[in-house]
Amino acid sequence: MATMRDVAQRAGVSISTVSFVVNDTKPVAPATRARIEAAMIELGYRRNAFARALASSRSSIVAIAFPALEHRLGATAMSIVTSASVAAAERGFNLVMWPVSNDASQLEDYIGSGLVDGLLLMEVQQKDPRVALVEERGLPYLLIGRTEDSSQQDYVDMDFERTVTDAMDHLTGLGHREIALVVGSLGDNTLPGYGPIVRTEAAYRRRVASLGLRDHVVACEQTPVAGRDAARRILDEVPSTTAVIVLNDDAASGVVRGMERAGRAVPDDVSVFSVATSPDVVALADPTLSALMAPGREMGRRAVDGLLDRLENPTVPRTQVLVPCELALAGSTGPAPAPNR
Amino acid sequence: MATMRDVAQRAGVSISTVSFVVNDTKPVAPATRARIEAAMIELGYRRNAFARALASSRSSIVAIAFPALEHRLGATAMSIVTSASVAAAERGFNLVMWPVSNDASQLEDYIGSGLVDGLLLMEVQQKDPRVALVEERGLPYLLIGRTEDSSQQDYVDMDFERTVTDAMDHLTGLGHREIALVVGSLGDNTLPGYGPIVRTEAAYRRRVASLGLRDHVVACEQTPVAGRDAARRILDEVPSTTAVIVLNDDAASGVVRGMERAGRAVPDDVSVFSVATSPDVVALADPTLSALMAPGREMGRRAVDGLLDRLENPTVPRTQVLVPCELALAGSTGPAPAPNR
């Protein structure tokens, strides 16, 4: 591989000058610049990432940390990661994957290696020990998700509040008054204090209260079978239910099935609305689910942009972005049935 | 951050000796070693990734390249990536994501930066221009997937041959004799000459022929609706069909639905068997699909191990691994119905 020295020699200038051209860090006379650029092309020069990083102590690498074991990451996570890496590439950065189990010292090792300029934290929990650690090390970071109190941090998260509100609006607009919420249970498989569930449930209760409606929250495991049971439970507890919001990808289709088995047609008797849903989940259900889809792509991109903005200028205002879900209306929601009278 | 010099000073030895201890590259007297290790702990020493890479021209970083735009990567891809990064971490390596669009020069830029020791290529196509490029650059690599002729390359791929065979065995064991295959269409959304489809179809035809059965391949788009149509088409063309193998995640549930709408009960009249399926797809369908599930985790791990083995020792025998799908029997397959007579 050609080095800067080779280029400098060929262009008849010093190494420094080449560096100034490569990084555009000092003015260089047009003629000289042209000679250098020509030399670079002829030699196929590519700057060496390590030498650069070592000398400048900036690596142009950011990491994305995700829980290695606890959690099975799905298509939404993948779209976050892929879009993040694309966004990073556009700004000349590399994205490295850091699988971090609960073990804090592992994250310390990673950080200590000095490999990255900044860190994205995925699957952030309400109380997340990783955050304190990163903060303490002074490494710039941005959360994908939020902690209990993220008012002082950079973050990009799904807008659960808005998602629930949108869902409620959609359903009340169709005349529904008895609207239940199905969430994933915070069982062994899930991270403790998983923000999405906590936030959605809170937002739901607020919204329901402000509309003077009854709240009805049911938790179930993340499987279609559990969704079926949840549907039954909902009808047992509040038979007049005409709409269900489901924050539980894997259970959504089961909820539909459960309703149908209980003799309620979807969407004629009961509407089912899946929120914060993975794109593939929507595509898979049949009839296709009405849904608010998780904006993974958008989140990944915004996260990287926020972090890189901070790296370039530490005094930049905080990135605190809530990305709304994308509405995809389909066959599982419809007007509330006429009251039974 | 403490450097080697700090450690050396504190332990009263030269920098070299510290290096030998850190890398275990030369024998060091136990007492000295202990002093150095103590100093490292006291100072919280962490070796600097860049200095190391620059001096040794080994970076302990590998990249995984994936198509940036053409293809929407799902849960299986995510499990490959996460397990790959875990496996890499276990061997002291970092995994970086390289979104590579068709543009070859982009990959060249990446490679030229000298950032990585080796490269994993995801979503490999039958004729894949990336392969030639990487080969030419002399960068060690391993394919996740295969090209048309991968006999001279390291690869880890799904075992389509075996998957089809297993599926056929399962179905013929249940008495089925009229078995159709549904594959994804090679439309705009798909990579040209997408290996999985090509290989599965070929293997299916061979197997069917060797069993003296009739072959019946139907291609359809990757949506449940298309799956429904495919089911109808199958019955139109061969009404006596009693089993369908589906290599098309997103269409599988639609095939089931289509059969039911055509008046065939699943699994009583027709069995539907989804192969090379994403775990979440199986979980989502209701009734749960019988399936051979894509072994993403296993593939990611094997891929990294194969690549790192090669890095450590270039003369190691080729890694050419075909990972079988994992069987998950559920409610969509059953015994063939008694002949209609």
Next chain:
DNA sequence: TAATTCTGGTCAAGCGCTTGACCAGCCGTG
């Protein structure tokens, strides 16, 4: 006892690049 081989360690030259300090001309200005 002298010659040889280990053992455990140091020396110092880089790896390829960045960047503050410095410098030679040239310009315009008083």
Next chain:
DNA sequence: CACGGCTGGTCAAGCGCTTGACCAGAATTA
């Protein structure tokens, strides 16, 4: 014309680590 200020460049000291060359002293061998 002398001086200050540009402009466009060069110099050289690192960044933190690896590694081949070298070396002192102890152990082994003849």
